[in-house]
Amino acid sequence: MTVADVKSILDAEVVSGEAYLDREVHTACGSDMMSDVLAFVKDQSVLLTGLVNLQVVRTADMMDMVCIVFVRGKEPSGAMIELAGERGMVLMKTKERMFTACGKLYESGLKGGEVSHG
Amino acid sequence: MDEIMTLTFEVPGDDFTRAGEASSAVKKRLKQLGFDPDTIRRVAIAMYEGEINMVIHANGGDIQVDITPKAIDMRLRDNGPGIENIELAMQEGYSTAPDNVRSLGFGAGMGLPNMKKYTDEMKIESELGVGTTVSMRVLT
Numbered sequence: 001m002t003v004a005d006v007k008s009i010l011d012a013e014v015v016s017g018e019a020y021l022d023r024e025v026h027t028a029c030g031s032d033m034m035s036d037v038l039a040f041v042k043d044q045s046v047l048l049t050g051l052v053n054l055q056v057v058r059t060a061d062m063m064d065m066v067c068i069v070f071v072r073g074k075e076p077s078g079a080m081i082e083l084a085g086e087r088g089m090v091l092m093k094t095k096e097r098m099f100t101a102c103g104k105l106y107e108s109g110l111k112g113g114e115v116s117h118g
Numbered sequence: 119m120d121e122i123m124t125l126t127f128e129v130p131g132d133d134f135t136r137a138g139e140a141s142s143a144v145k146k147r148l149k150q151l152g153f154d155p156d157t158i159r160r161v162a163i164a165m166y167e168g169e170i171n172m173v174i175h176a177n178g179g180d181i182q183v184d185i186t187p188k189a190i191d192m193r194l195r196d197n198g199p200g201i202e203n204i205e206l207a208m209q210e211g212y213s214t215a216p217d218n219v220r221s222l223g224f225g226a227g228m229g230l231p232n233m234k235k236y237t238d239e240m241k242i243e244s245e246l247g248v249g250t251t252v253s254m255r256v257l258t
Binding site: 032033034035036038039051053054055056058059061062063064079 | 134135137138141142145155159162163166167170222223224225226228229231232235
């Protein structure tokens with residue numbers, strides 16, 4: 001699916017990065033613990049999180065992710081929007097809670113991706 | 119590129135929002151130099167976790183990165199409190215980070231294990247009250 005599909009499935013509002021909505025995404029990760037994102041995921045393209053600070057964008061950047069979805073309507077800050085813009089990343093927010101948001105995307109074919117061992 | 123390219127960074131200790139700037143800069147440079155994406159990601163993640171640690175535990179420090187076609191060597195040095203028990207610190211889930219760090223998405227005791235996992239060699243030298251130096255190598 002594309003980032004635009006993620007937007008419509010989650011009835012999300014794009015905060016920034018409208019230009020990148022046609023990018024393909026295959027896997028996603030939902031977490032508020034950035035070290036877990038850095039530890040357990042490989043080739044994830046979407047991050048769903050309820051955490052709002054600049055390190056969320058940096059973490060996604062280190063992982064080459066293309067889209068961050070903030071759940072429960074959380075609002076990213078100006079600094080986050082700026083950094084995401086520099087990195088060509090889409091930021092969006094959905095009113096859905098984490099579990100529901102992840103479930104809807106999974107049901108629509110987005111996978112959890114490979115778990116790296118050791 | 120046959121010779122060694124050296125990049126150095128000061129990591130400010132008092133500003134959590136700036137943690138990761140050095141790693142981000144290194145990632146960008148490696149991309150320009152044409153390293154493969156997997157290598158770049160391993161370097162970026164290991165260095166980023168290290169940088170976060172320097173800010174959380176040691177009031178900042180400095181980082182030196184040596185880049186050659188065969189390997190990327192990172193040396194993260196701080197003048198923080200030192201690590202009392204390195205073996206324990208290496209265990210997944212062990213953390214001495216304060217609660218406010220956890221609310222920022224770190225401090226789960228995954229930093230050092232992640233750094234070890236993503237690098238080919240890692241060495242920690244630490245002296246209580248003096249500081250810690252973490253050396254990591256990623257082979258290309």
